Amino acid sequence: MDLPAIYEYYAVIPHRTHSAVFLLHTENGWSLPCWQTTKRHFWQTCDHINQTIQDLLALRVITLRCLFLDQDTESGHFIRVHELENRDAYWLTPANGSWIGFSEFKTLPLTHPMQREVLEAWFTEQIEGIPLSRRAWARAGWFDETADWMVEQLRGQDMMVNDTVKQIRTWERSCLLRVETTLGQVYCKAVPAMFAHELPLTQHLDVYCSSHAPSILAVNRQRNLLLLRDFGGPKIGERGNFAWWEEAVYTFAILQREMVTHADSLVAIGCPARTLDDLTEDIRTLLADTEALFIEGKGLNSSEIAALRAQLPRFLNLCQELKTYQLPYTLEHGDFSPTNVAWVEQKPLFFDWSDSSIAHPFFSLCLFPEEMETTFPDTPDWQMRQRSAYLRPWMSYEPLERLTRAFEIAQHLAPLHHASRYHGFILPHMEAKWEMALMIPAYLRCLL
Numbered sequence: 001m002d003l004p005a006i007y008e009y010y011a012v013i014p015h016r017t018h019s020a021v022f023l024l025h026t027e028n029g030w031s032l033p034c035w036q037t038t039k040r041h042f043w044q045t046c047d048h049i050n051q052t053i054q055d056l057l058a059l060r061v062i063t064l065r066c067l068f069l070d071q072d073t074e075s076g077h078f079i080r081v082h083e084l085e086n087r088d089a090y091w092l093t094p095a096n097g098s099w100i101g102f103s104e105f106k107t108l109p110l111t112h113p114m115q116r117e118v119l120e121a122w123f124t125e126q127i128e129g130i131p132l133s134r135r136a137w138a139r140a141g142w143f144d145e146t147a148d149w150m151v152e153q154l155r156g157q158d159m160m161v162n163d164t165v166k167q168i169r170t171w172e173r174s175c176l177l178r179v180e181t182t183l184g185q186v187y188c189k190a191v192p193a194m195f196a197h198e199l200p201l202t203q204h205l206d207v208y209c210s211s212h213a214p215s216i217l218a219v220n221r222q223r224n225l226l227l228l229r230d231f232g233g234p235k236i237g238e239r240g241n242f243a244w245w246e247e248a249v250y251t252f253a254i255l256q257r258e259m260v261t262h263a264d265s266l267v268a269i270g271c272p273a274r275t276l277d278d279l280t281e282d283i284r285t286l287l288a289d290t291e292a293l294f295i296e297g298k299g300l301n302s303s304e305i306a307a308l309r310a311q312l313p314r315f316l317n318l319c320q321e322l323k324t325y326q327l328p329y330t331l332e333h334g335d336f337s338p339t340n341v342a343w344v345e346q347k348p349l350f351f352d353w354s355d356s357s358i359a360h361p362f363f364s365l366c367l368f369p370e371e372m373e374t375t376f377p378d379t380p381d382w383q384m385r386q387r388s389a390y391l392r393p394w395m396s397y398e399p400l401e402r403l404t405r406a407f408e409i410a411q412h413l414a415p416l417h418h419a420s421r422y423h424g425f426i427l428p429h430m431e432a433k434w435e436m437a438l439m440i441p442a443y444l445r446c447l448l
Contacts, residue, residue, distance in 0.1 A: 197270030237338030282420035299441035362410030
């Protein structure tokens with residue numbers, strides 16, 4: 001029987017007023033506060049980290065960012081190091097712990113060599129200054145300001161807050177907070193400037209497609225904050241109900257069709273426009289960038305890169321062929337998967353529009369086929385049923401035979417559409433590119 005994986009966490013806890021970090025003295029040397037668990041959490045989730053530090057050290061913290069993520073070659077443990085914000089001015093440190101400055105740290109024996117590299121980088125940043133590209137929520141003080149804004153907005157709408165605001169997830173793409181109120185759970189999503197269009201777009205959908213869009217309580221455009229009611233239903237990926245998945249792709253196609261006449265308005269509020277001509281140029285640029293494909297040996301290998309480049313003329317021809325179909329540009333989700341569809345009051349609700357653009361609509365179904373095949377292995381006609389459900393609303397534009405061919409072409413080009421969006425738009429605006437850089441080879445492997 002396989003033993004469960006072990007996840008080993010380390011916490012970088014800074015002093016509140018000067019450049020020092022909290023270390024514990026053990027019989028094997030000095031160490032960042034650490035713990036192990038067999039429970040698997042996505043590395044972006046942080047409520048369990050904050051609670052563990054509260055339990056272990058009686059210290060209130062929030063998680064600022066992940067500093068290190070890897071698997072130890074000797075132990076096989078998954079190692080995660082997170083930088084925290086110390087939120088307790090009167091914390092009494094345990095007897096076996098000390099605040100350690102840079103000069104003292106350099107001479108201390110550490111229990112794990114990884115800690116020295118991480119802390120050297122952390123201390124260097126304290127000396128040289130935090131990069132301007134650092135996300136607002138990865139800076140001390142942001143959480144308290146945002147929690148105060150949430151409470152103020154809720155009380156202004158006669159909603160009583162029943163608990164403290166909790167941090168649920170954080171990474172460069174977003175930060176998610178949650179609070180319990182008299183009317184249920186409320187979430188606050190913060191996004192970076194590159195995804196600022198998600199705010200007005202979600203508002204737009206709340207007005208024109210309210211049955212299938214999140215209910216918005218407040219928006220702060222200056223700080224890129226979106227305050228949302230809890231959906232009140234499960235994600236369809238959490239339920240093996242084929243009818244829900246089938247209804248989701250059908251309803252999503254209807255939403256896209258209805259947004260055709262809104263396309264110019266959506267571009268005007270900030271949604272990126274990505275035509276097939278744009279994609280043609282993006283494919284050339286993407287496949288020529290060896291560094292983005294190889295990623296220090298963690299991405300595609302040389303033979304895979306060569307195979308993709310050999311297909312370049314075919315990809316470009318498919319772009320030209322797809323342009324011959326009478327299918328309009330409209331809202332493309334960018335990350336349309338079962339994890340971003342909730343089932344609420346017997347209807348699908350679509351959320352998380354950060355990666356959206358105005359583009360060819362059929363690119364949205366890039367991820368669904370593989371998810372459906374994995375979830376419904378005993379449903380032999382799943383592929384035909386999914387395609388049929390999605391294409392029905394488009395039959396006013398083209399006959400079914402031509403729609404089927406256009407859908408087939410789009411499924412070949414969709415991974416390139418999504419990979420090139422990461423390459424040209426998302427990754428250039430990220431400080432810790434390692435968080436998402438492997439999305440490019442992940443999408444491109446769908447073509448091999």
